[in-house]
Amino acid sequence: MVRCLKIISVVAVMLISLTGLAHAGIWYLPFPEDISTNGHLIDDVIHYIDIVLVIFFGAVLLALLFFIVRYRSRPGHTAVYETGYKKKYAIITICLGLLVFCSIDAVIEHMSFRDLKEVFWNFPQGKDVIKIELMPQQFAWNIRYAGIDGEFATQDDIVAPLSQMHVPVGTPVVVQMSPFDVVHSFYVPNLRIKQDAIPGMVTTFWFQLTKTGKFEIACSALCGNGHYKMRGSLISESKEDFEKWLANQTAEAASADDFWADSETSTGSSVPENWGWKWQSKS
The missing domain is CATH 2.60.40.420 (Cupredoxins -  blue copper proteins)
Structure with a gap:
């Protein structure tokens, strides 16, 4: 039992360390420099996803380690076959599913639609635009x-x-x-x-x-x-x-200069001379 507690403690320390690294940047790499006024909103969503996934992944690892040690083969212990069809198991499964949904999917959706409505779909107006x-x-x-x-x-x-x-x-x-x-x-x-x-x-x-x-x-x-x-x-x-x-x-x-034909990146495909469209106003 003491050995089991030591293993769990080590994994817990690793989990905390991974959570901090996930907050700093996924896969231990820093994000590209943010040069926009709204880029941090995208970073916030990504950081939240990183942290929550690391926490849940760590919890699953801890549970696996616990069950491996707790129900390991040893003298005096007989294995019991369990189908998992009992009512309590169904309740536990539903509760865990709701926990994951509410803490990950629902929060991400709320953050995303809030940012879309208040920022990204709120197109600026005025002469300075x-x-x-x-x-x-x-x-x-x-x-x-x-x-x-x-x-x-x-x-x-x-x-x-x-x-x-x-x-x-x-x-x-x-x-x-x-x-x-x-x-x-x-x-x-x-x-x-x-x-x-x-x-x-x-x-x-x-x-x-x-x-x-x-x-x-x-x-x-x-x-x-x-x-x-x-x-x-x-x-x-x-x-x-x-x-x-x-x-x-x-x-x-x-002027009469044609800088399209002189461009080094020209692909040779034709582009309409008067391409463009009437501006579509957004409210």
Whole structure:
């Protein structure tokens, strides 16, 4: 019995250590740097899942160790065959199932829908909001900004260089995305955003950056044999630098230069010259 208690104590210490490591980062690795105002909400859900799963996994290990030691083969002990069909076993099973459901599934669902309703589906409004239309294709990102008239799908729209998304730091950015060909997925780990692009649909999401720098945009949906090279750049800069860049793009868009054909990442597939759509307002 003393040996059994020692084993249980060691496992308990290991459980506490694993719980702390799970809180620091799954599989002992730190998360990518969070550069958004809302990324911590995703981290909170992941941390909660890590901690609760480690606790339940540890409890199962402790139970297994207890039963192995308690009901081990030894002199004077006769094994008893148990079908498990008694009423008390059914009650215990139901209670354990409800405990797992209420402490994991129900809490995660509550946290997720709360964040969706209060933050991720609460799209910012106002003149300071930057609006972007994004059309992924095999294997690049086509990016469009509204021109002077503030409307999309008009002659003064600003089409950015291929796969380069410039945004100002500290300003809400609303993106509407619809693919040109197949299913793609906009993935920026530093934003905690992974949003699918479905043909025939316009998907809306938003974010706000807290740090300047250059971060990778990846496609996280297998979209063809060139999927591996579908990378872009999210360039976060000051509002002054963004306005300067936007003004330069206005002049470039008004010129006859065709920077699509000169792009090193061009796939050769045709893209409509006047791609874009009327902005779909979200309440």
